[in-house]
Amino acid sequence: MEISTAAIWESLKTIPDPEIPAVSIVDLGIVRNVEFNDDQLKITITPTYSGCPAFSFMKEEIIRHLESAGIFNYQIDTSLAPPWTTDWMSDSVKAKLKEAGIAPPSHKVECPQCESQNVDVISEFGSTACKALYKCNECSEIFHHFKQI
Ligand SMILES: [Zn+2]
Structure with missing residues (x-):
């Protein structure tokens, strides 16, 4: 080999x-x-x-x-x-998630578009169990948050 x-x-x-x-x-x-x-x-x-x-x-x-x-x-x-756990994700991975429009794992969920923390959860279970669906109250963006575990 x-x-x-x-x-x-x-x-x-x-x-x-x-x-x-x-x-x-x-x-x-x-x-x-x-x-x-x-x-x-x-x-x-x-x-x-x-x-x-x-x-x-x-x-x-x-x-x-x-x-x-x-x-x-x-x-x-x-x-x-x-x-x-989501701690195993490096910062560069979190940056890639954000570029893809997904809020990276964090206790403070931030809109990936405008970085506002004025967001509301729409559904604890988005397209999969891993992601919750949020809406940004500032820019109206609907986005997924990769849940922190
Ligand atoms: Zn926003």
């Missing part, structure tokens, strides 16, 4: 989050570890919100990337401890 773990990380960085295509599954902190045990590649992933149905899709995408890179001897472990 000539492929490096660094190359695998790079490949995984090209897999977008199915719900938030602006960020990758690596950006979100879903991919925890990539290592070789002898010849077997082991990838550890942690699901985000337990209610998110996208997890099995992400796993399939990882497998698709590995196999297209010629890696067939792999194991994908799902680790639930420590649980994923």
Whole structure:
């Protein structure tokens, strides 16, 4: 096996989050570890919100990337401890979310358009359990907030 773990990380960085295509599954902190045990590649992933149905899709995408890179001897472990939290998102990821019109995780929800905190929650559950739907009272923008956990 000539492929490096660094190359695998790079490949995984090209897999977008199915719900938030602006960020990758690596950006979100879903991919925890990539290592070789002898010849077997082991990838550890942690699901985000337990209610998110996208997890099995992400796993399939990882497998698709590995196999297209010629890696067939792999194991994908799902680790639930420590649980994923939004703290695992870097500031650059939060900036990408904001550019995509999604308020990043924070206790103070801010409109991604005008940065006003004068916002009201419309629904605790937006398009998915991960996101709440808000309305900005300043600029009338309707936006999703990636819930802080
Ligand atoms: Zn606004």
